[in-house]
Amino acid sequence: MGKSVSKVREAKLELYRKQGKIHARAVAGRFNTLRWEIVWLTQIVFYGGGWLTWESNGALRQAVLFDIVHEKLYLFGLVLWPQDALLLALALILAATALFLVTALAGRLFCGFACPQTVYTTIFAWVEAKVEGDHLERLKLDQSPMSARKLTLKGVKHGLWLLIAAWTAITFVGYFTPIRELLPALAVGGTGPWESFWLIFYGLFAYVQAGFAREAVCQHMCPYSRFQGVMFDRNTATVSYDLRRGEPRQARGQAGRSGGDCIDCGICVEVCPTGVDIREGLQLGCINCGLCIDACDTVMTRVGTPTGLIRFASERELAAQVPPAPAGRPRLAVYGGLLLAVVALGVWSLGHRALLQVDVLRDRGALLRETPAGRIENAYTLKLKNLDDAPREFIVEASGVPGIEVVGERVFAVAAGSVRPVSLTLSAPGDTALSGVRPITFRIAATHDATRKVLEPSRFILP
Numbered sequence: 001m002g003k004s005v006s007k008v009r010e011a012k013l014e015l016y017r018k019q020g021k022i023h024a025r026a027v028a029g030r031f032n033t034l035r036w037e038i039v040w041l042t043q044i045v046f047y048g049g050g051w052l053t054w055e056s057n058g059a060l061r062q063a064v065l066f067d068i069v070h071e072k073l074y075l076f077g078l079v080l081w082p083q084d085a086l087l088l089a090l091a092l093i094l095a096a097t098a099l100f101l102v103t104a105l106a107g108r109l110f111c112g113f114a115c116p117q118t119v120y121t122t123i124f125a126w127v128e129a130k131v132e133g134d135h136l137e138r139l140k141l142d143q144s145p146m147s148a149r150k151l152t153l154k155g156v157k158h159g160l161w162l163l164i165a166a167w168t169a170i171t172f173v174g175y176f177t178p179i180r181e182l183l184p185a186l187a188v189g190g191t192g193p194w195e196s197f198w199l200i201f202y203g204l205f206a207y208v209q210a211g212f213a214r215e216a217v218c219q220h221m222c223p224y225s226r227f228q229g230v231m232f233d234r235n236t237a238t239v240s241y242d243l244r245r246g247e248p249r250q251a252r253g254q255a256g257r258s259g260g261d262c263i264d265c266g267i268c269v270e271v272c273p274t275g276v277d278i279r280e281g282l283q284l285g286c287i288n289c290g291l292c293i294d295a296c297d298t299v300m301t302r303v304g305t306p307t308g309l310i311r312f313a314s315e316r317e318l319a320a321q322v323p324p325a326p327a328g329r330p331r332l333a334v335y336g337g338l339l340l341a342v343v344a345l346g347v348w349s350l351g352h353r354a355l356l357q358v359d360v361l362r363d364r365g366a367l368l369r370e371t372p373a374g375r376i377e378n379a380y381t382l383k384l385k386n387l388d389d390a391p392r393e394f395i396v397e398a399s400g401v402p403g404i405e406v407v408g409e410r411v412f413a414v415a416a417g418s419v420r421p422v423s424l425t426l427s428a429p430g431d432t433a434l435s436g437v438r439p440i441t442f443r444i445a446a447t448h449d450a451t452r453k454v455l456e457p458s459r460f461i462l463p
Helices: 002-017 030-049 082-106 109-114 116-132 135-143 148-173 179-187 193-213 215-221 224-231 291-303 315-320 330-351
Strands: 053-056 059-062 064-067 072-075 078-080 238-241 310-313 356-362 375-386 392-399 405-407 411-414 418-429 436-446 453-462
Touching: 030 109, 030 116, 030 148, 030 291, 059 064, 078 082, 082 109, 082 224, 082 330, 109 116, 116 135, 116 148, 116 193, 116 215, 148 179, 148 193, 179 193, 193 215, 291 310, 356 436, 356 453, 375 392, 375 411, 375 436, 375 453, 392 405, 392 418, 411 418, 418 453
Parallel strands: none
Antiparallel strands: 053 059, 064 072, 072 078, 238 310, 356 375, 375 418, 392 411, 392 436, 405 418, 436 453
16 A cells, blocks of 8 residues: 555656646745745845935936946946946956855755746746636646636736736836836837837846746756856755655555655645755755745644754765764855955955046157247146046146146046046256156146045156
């Protein structure tokens, strides 16, 4: 009888896995609650971030905006330019290093809780469940012939999916074109070609990926699942089945039962969004979402057996039944050290980023000229780049040759976020003892803040 029950269970799970589209069973528990908390958090940030405003120079602007046309990135009070590309590179390195560190500690937590594919699949699956019913009702509906009821339910579901995908696309594009300008333009069909392209592309992308591809992305498309293993060691905690405690599996109520704690109910497989049977060990499709833990704990509580048959555990813990060693994990030290180094470098770079940049070009048309007063003049072109988000005035001085001075105007106004070419003449006494090419230094400083200055070397030619 035991073998017969086991075969029935295996046949049921095999049938469940071969249905093509996975209809995961709903489950309640601490990990499911945590997943939904992260869904809410990420979507409040994503959908709400584009509507935040920031006051700058007496005017309101979008707080977070990638202004590609004007080559600016607004992050609240911070304005970044193409010259600040190092900060973007450091942000990407920081994100990658943090991902590696978390993976070494507890496996694919990002995949199971915060990955956009997981988040939007969770949202779309929730809509599907609300419209079509639980997992068995959805499976039955998919296998049934086309009817008015099926057509209506499918139409409502896909209509809601398209609405979510469309609003997601609008929000995404709203970070590049101010969303308060984008919506009125959409209403009258006045979006530009690039805006229209990305609205359509991103909307269809979200619709297809979260509505149709779903677990196929984790199983076949995502490269992260292919190389995550190189970040694991024997102390990495992942969602694991306690083989020593659970085997041999025997169905509950079986006569003469003397096996492990696993009653072979198969619910851990039915709740998995990627169709993985965690009892077969760590697999490519497992995203560490913990839903099988919630399901198994519920069953263990119901049958009066201690929870934790499926839990976050390391290979060492499962093999020796002792907590993992807290020390002796060099990869954690490497990832942690790199993370701190990148953070420190990013903070230093942000604190020392120059809001004033200057290029000095010497006039090649004439080496020098002598005035009727006997002074020697050299001509230059200065390109003053004001990277501040406000107009500024800058004063230009020169040193390196006795008596050298700026001829004419030496204070120049530069608009916010712009480059102003300035023609400048330097004059030095002709009776100086110096001769030939002499090194000089331009000093350009902001009139509102003397500490904001640039020293730029150049040359002054004397007879």
